[in-house]
Amino acid sequence: MKVVVIAGGQGTRIASVNSEIPKAMIPINGKPILEYEIEMALRYGYMDFIFIIGYMGEQIEAYFGDGRKWGVNIEYFKEDKPLGTAGALGNLKDQLTEDFFVFYGDTVMDFDMNAMQEYHKKKKADATLFVHPNDHPYDSDIVDLDDHGRVCRFYNKPHISDFVSRNIVNAAVFIFSPAILSCIEIGVKSHIEKNVLPMCLEKGMRLYGYLSFEYIKDMGTPDRYYSVCQDMISGKVTRMNRCNPRPAVFLDRDGVLSKEVNLLCKPEQLELIEGVPEAVRYINQKGYLAIVVTNQPVIARNLCSIDELNYIHAKLETLLGHEHAYLNAIYYCPHHPDNGYLEERKEYKIKCMCRKPSPGMLLQAASDWNIDIGTSYMIGDRVSDVQAGESAGCKQSVQVETNRPYALLDVLKSLI
Ligand SMILES: [Zn+2]
Structure with missing residues (x-):
């Protein structure tokens, strides 16, 4: 060639x-x-x-x-x-x-x-x-x-x-x-x-x-x-060549990057928490991959389509982009194990390997991008986030307070 x-x-x-x-x-x-x-x-x-x-x-x-x-x-x-x-x-x-x-x-x-x-x-x-x-x-x-x-x-x-x-x-x-x-x-x-x-x-x-x-x-x-x-x-x-394993910071979305709203399903509901662009920029500058791993049962509940969810994520990336910050990838679990909701989509009502606390999304990202999990971090606002990070084998998994301004930046500065 x-x-x-x-x-x-x-x-x-x-x-x-x-x-x-x-x-x-x-x-x-x-x-x-x-x-x-x-x-x-x-x-x-x-x-x-x-x-x-x-x-x-x-x-x-x-x-x-x-x-x-x-x-x-x-x-x-x-x-x-x-x-x-x-x-x-x-x-x-x-x-x-x-x-x-x-x-x-x-x-x-x-x-x-x-x-x-x-x-x-x-x-x-x-x-x-x-x-x-x-x-x-x-x-x-x-x-x-x-x-x-x-x-x-x-x-x-x-x-x-x-x-x-x-x-x-x-x-x-x-x-x-x-x-x-x-x-x-x-x-x-x-x-x-x-x-x-x-x-x-x-x-x-x-x-x-x-x-x-x-x-x-x-x-x-x-x-x-x-x-x-x-x-x-x-x-x-x-160092950035994909032949070399790289570290990542895995991030939960709701309550950590964007303000927690119960079952966010419309783009206008998405708002960044104060200090988040600075935090993501910090991850970018430190040479870590910024990977979102988020449970989105709104799909299984049929509150929002995959296209709508993609648009919400486009808005998330656009808001960060205006502040010179970027995410490397977004992984979401569209499933939910419990049946019985009126409008639910049966095909997503399964017990899957990706819904946190399972480590599926982190492991998938690691295999997709040659991530060294042992030098990576997981940050979320729920116990299930910490459990997912620990099962995946992250160096450390940290729980932050939901929606607290600058919580993410503060914890990052103590980690990397
Ligand atoms: Zn899943």
Whole structure:
């Protein structure tokens, strides 16, 4: 499989850091960003690269040559005039006859490329987009996925003011099949996110989102440059690779994140407890995954549909997103063991393995995201939360007072 790197960007916003070199050559610890990309790909056995170069591209060519020094093969495609992120790809139809990765040259990342490739294959996708939650979803391109991970819609920025969505953002790393190239008009300026992918979707092609919490950040602004450098030096970039087990904080929802309302089933009932955005941000910054595990018998009681519950969770993520905080995943148990309610949905009236105090949701999350339970925490407002955390094997499980402002932040600061 080939790796195409789009390295023609002019990088106006980063100019204050270094205006004399193309974005892809911006050094971190004395090494260009692009070189880290090559090294990562090589680690997963990808050796064939095509660099699309433009603005000051001769510097890239002079540095990397044919790639022999790194044990890889590099071909170049030189853009005479900038054709956007997609325009040049259209010219590569002859070279791209099987599925290929697409990177941008100014992205700092470390992810398990093989896991993404396996997902792409399993889904028989025409395109797979790496997606993740971030701390500024309100000004990011949002990808709407169905329960199977298939893309249903793109919501590109800017968003309307009362926009509500899950925090699932396009990270700008892709696997494309050659079929995608048919959506690119040769010689016409176009962009992958703005033009090509929406057109592929319209044509009914199979686009999938690959959700992962590995480190992927672009160097868009000087501020981001400095934070990325720090993450590289501190080892955070590598540590986030899914090959390395990561710790999590498991969180109950009602009474811990959002105000406890008896059987919350409408989005307008959802309100964050004071101090919760700060608490979730604290988890994010400490490098722990923030995973919600919540019993939602409202489904079994038929007080709310799965779609409505998803919308409530979208609102939860939107409110947190406005405050630069994000959840990595939300697990809910829709079941309830007791029969006898009038409107109940029989199919959910079962004794399951996920309803807390059973540890099912925590164990499922651990297997989905390679979580090291032994270094993870469970925080809830009921005894059943603590029991679930203990049965799962968490390092510690803590009960906090229902709806108390800053309770979550206080306990987190004593734990991590
Ligand atoms: Zn359940």
